[in-house]
Structure formats: structure tokens, C-alpha cells
Amino acid sequence: MRVTAVATEPGRRAVLRRRIRWVVAATIAYNVVEAVVALTAGSIASSSALIGFGLDSVVEVLSAAAVAWQFAAPDPEARERTAMRVIALSFLGLAAFVSVDAVRALLTGARPDESAVGVVLAAVSLVVMPGLSWFERRTGTELGSASAVADSRQTLICSWLSAVLLAGLLLNGGLGWWWADPVAALAIAAFAVREGIEAWRGDACGTPLAELVGGERGARDGDGCGDGCCDG
Numbered sequence: 001m002r003v004t005a006v007a008t009e010p011g012r013r014a015v016l017r018r019r020i021r022w023v024v025a026a027t028i029a030y031n032v033v034e035a036v037v038a039l040t041a042g043s044i045a046s047s048s049a050l051i052g053f054g055l056d057s058v059v060e061v062l063s064a065a066a067v068a069w070q071f072a073a074p075d076p077e078a079r080e081r082t083a084m085r086v087i088a089l090s091f092l093g094l095a096a097f098v099s100v101d102a103v104r105a106l107l108t109g110a111r112p113d114e115s116a117v118g119v120v121l122a123a124v125s126l127v128v129m130p131g132l133s134w135f136e137r138r139t140g141t142e143l144g145s146a147s148a149v150a151d152s153r154q155t156l157i158c159s160w161l162s163a164v165l166l167a168g169l170l171l172n173g174g175l176g177w178w179w180a181d182p183v184a185a186l187a188i189a190a191f192a193v194r195e196g197i198e199a200w201r202g203d204a205c206g207t208p209l210a211e212l213v214g215g216e217r218g219a220r221d222g223d224g225c226g227d228g229c230c231d232g
Helices: 010-045 048-071 076-108 116-143 146-175 180-203 209-213 216-221
Strands: none
Touching: 010 048, 010 116, 010 146, 048 076, 048 116, 048 146, 048 180, 076 146, 076 180, 116 146, 146 180
């Protein structure tokens, strides 16, 4: 695993915290728009995958908001545990809702309509989200923040899900494979479960912080926590 030195100078840490606040704000703004467009288009087209993607955007907003709340405090590390729990629970809630809707669509044979808006949205997200994820992960890794890295992974998942959504919409619209839409939704739910579990475990004092941020501080501490996040 790549080892990255964690910033220890107060001035550098202050800069990194500001960067995280900025990228989180940008992520929230984009995902609010994405959620509104996806949920509206999904409702019009009766698309489980689009609705699931829109809900994932809502979860991303909640996740980013949790990190924003954490880094608004004078001592962000003290809020790390709570932020990680919010991220984990939001993932699992998304998975439950999307799974039920997708299974319902498969059992009833509900055929979604084509959605050109959904195709464009998925393509745009494939371009935007990886960049936001990379910047937050790089900054969170240097800062040694497990919650920022977890949130960056959630953002990266959004780009993966964009590809899944795009495939489902194109197969449904181009080949008439109606079942590709709910199957894509179940893939989104599976991603969400995996990341929810990892986020929850990342908060526990048993998973090395190095596994989340690749930092030598995590390898040295070996307790899965940032500064003080396991206290109390």
C-alpha cells in the first residue's frame, strides 16, 4: 500500500481543512441538482435505476454535509466517529429503498420509458464526479481524515453508478431490455451496501486508519481512528 505522510504542521492542516470545505460545498451543490433531475426524470420514465441514482445523489449530499459539519468544528477529529456513522447509515438506507423498488419492478414486469435526460445526466456525472472524488481523497489522505476519504469514495461510487445507469438506460432504450433498468438499480444497491459496511467498519477502533487513508500515521497508530475520534 502506498504510504503518504500525514500533514502535521498547523498551517498546512488549516489549508487542507479549507480545501475539504470547498470541495464538499461543490459536491453538495452538484448533487442537489443531480438529485432533482434524476428523481424527476425517473418518476416520469418510471425508471428504478434513475430513481435509485437520484436517491444516491441525496445520500451523497447527506454524506458531504456530515463532512462539512465535521470540519466546521474547531477540532474536526472529535466529530469523526459521528460523521462516519452518518455516511454508513445513509448508504444502507439507500440500498434498502432501491432494492425494494427494483425487486417490485422485476416481479411486476413494469417497463420503464426511455429517458434522454437520464442518459445525458449519467454522461455528465461520469465526467464531473471522478474529479471531485480525486481532489477530496488526495486532500483527506494528506490530512489523515477517514471521513473525508470515505466521502470521496462515496463520490467515486457516484461515477461508477453513472456508468451502470448509462448502460441500463441505453439497453432499455436501444434494445428494449426493460429488465436492464431494475438490474442496474440492484447493482447500485449492492455498491451502496458494500460502501455502507466499509464506512461503518472504518469508524470502528479495529480497522487501521492506513487502510482508509494510506497514511503512515494510521499504520503507526493501528487503531482505525483519527486524532481523538475513539476517545469517549
